[in-house]
Amino acid sequence: MKSNTQITPVPFESHRGSGIHLFLNGNRYIDCASGTFNVSLGYALPEVTEALHAQLDRTAHLSSDLTRPKSQEIFELLRDFLPDHIESYWFRDLTGSTANECAVRIAQKATGKTDIVSLFLSHHGQSITATGMSGNAFRQRSFTLPFAGSLKIPAPDCVNCFYRQLPDTCGMLCARRLEDFVEFASSGRVAAIVIEPILGNGGNITPPVEYFSVLREICDRHGILIIADEVQTGFGRTGSFFASNGFAKDLKPDIITFAKGAGGVGIPVAGVLMRRELDVLEPWEHSTTSGANPLSLVALEETVKYIRSHNVLDNVAITSKLLKDGLIDLAMSFPQVGNVKGVGLMLAFDLPSALGVSRFIEIAREHGLIVRGSRYGFGNTVKVRPPLTVSETDVQDILDALRSSLEQLEGE
Ligand SMILES: Cc1ncc(COP(=O)(O)O)c(C=O)c1O
Structure with missing residues (x-):
């Protein structure tokens, strides 16, 4: 029913x-x-809608091959707002769900490993893979979601701590136990962990900042990539352009995904940002008919410009x-x-x-x-x-x- x-x-x-x-x-x-x-x-x-009207009068669609120079221009604009180590991009998505799938593809192809760790209470989208790696049963119950390498660990929720600890004395146990999960619950081939800097749908759960540095240190030791899902936290929402160059900067993510606010007035656009050495996908490995369409790119460009100029x-x-x-x-x-x-x-x-x-x-x-x-x-x-x-x-x-x-x- x-x-x-x-x-x-x-x-x-x-x-x-x-x-x-x-x-x-x-x-x-x-x-x-x-x-x-x-x-x-x-x-x-108006600053965004006027540019959109002008683009509609030119074309509503162009193939992503033809919009590649515009994507490059937008990336150059974005660079001022990115952590220094993020030097490449993939702007062929319209939704956060597929941007996260793109990040999974990148992590798997670049590392040759399979498993993706995510957090209890996380939400990474509604496509089959993104639902499979989100940390809640109610969206999965009616389906068989074939995501074999998904592994969930408790979230850094200090108010409802899974380990019944107190923030001042816990020693960031929820981050440290990742090592046990990797050792005893994974396939031994963990490609990445995906984390929302604030778990939005989970109840706006805001981790203590030390969580990010502890997680980074563990991931470095185990060769695990960090994907920051900034679909909600990106584009100024937390006061810095990305949470990853603001309150969550110690996370130093290898990959950042964005969507939602990136279209400014509600135009769908999404993308992936990453370290240069993770720029491993061929164009045919992750693209759709409307990916990198001119309306979405115009909305993205005008949003970045508006955030800066205003x-x-x-x-x-x-x-x-x-x-x-x-x-x-x-x-x-x-x-x-x-x-x-x-x-x-x-x-x-x-x-x-x-x-x-x-x-x-x-x-x-x-x-x-x-x-x-x-x-x-x-x-x-x-x-x-x-x-x-x-x-x-x-x-x-x-x-x-x-x-x-x-x-x-x-x-x-
Ligand atoms: C953190 C996060 N990631 C991914 C998604 C999925 O984005 P979309 O609905 O655009 O596919 C959402 C949507 O709510 C989200 O909050």
Whole structure:
């Protein structure tokens, strides 16, 4: 039997978006889910949409052979924002799922090994391989997913520690036990570990920064590549261009995947960035009809340019502090609110139960705010992730709406 969807559909023609606002059936909402966490620069940003209109008037499609020079130009633009050791790219994807599959192909071909380690509570996409390496049963239950080399290890979730440890004294056991899994649970041929710097769908789980250096050291010792899945954390979301050159820089990933926010206004585009020696794929080994299409590349290019020319990362630094401080204040006012977590504008808090979160999302909608919960894990997380162009005044409006919604929830 099918389950119900959460969102009530509206007549298609009734919708419109502008900046951080989404208008549905005549109602105005602040979209604190940034679409599906992909509308990073807000809806219908003219600097991006005008370039898209101009491209549509030229062509909507060109074969990826013909768009190769544009991909190279965009990579040169991106270089200023990349960790120094990342020197190659593959821009032929439209979704995070296939970008992660591309990373798996690269890791397997480059190392000649098979296994891919991932984390409990992770989400790497919905294609067969990406579902197979994601750390939750509910998306897998009905299928036989043929991913023999997938190996999952406990996530760095200090609030619900798998090993029942405390962060100050645990010695990063969740990272260190990787060696046992490699020794006793793998095929002995581990190609890579894939990790989201913040486990987004898992409940915005934010590892302590030491986790990243311990993991890097273990992977170096065992010749395991690190793939940073930055589908949610990339393109400014955590305040640096990638988490891998910001709060998670000690991870020093060999491969970075991106999607979602890279299209700025919601245009699908995804890609893979890697060390030069991992540039091992032939064009026919990972490509699709619409990969590297001109509309996606234009959206990607304009997004990078906008982030740079409009100091979007500085805006994230200012607004994220206001928002996080405001969430901490709410946690002090409402006993139900706890575990304020996240970095940059990838923030969240917990409520006591998953049921409470469902009700809170409905109430917030009545107060003009779109927020999302987390179906993964414990299901009791509310994510607060407005577009990166949010202003200080908007943040105050968001906090006011959250406060009124919490008051209503408390009163029920
Ligand atoms: C961290 C992460 N990786 C990969 C994906 C898959 O991306 P897509 O839905 O574009 O295939 C998602 C989607 O939610 C994600 O959050």
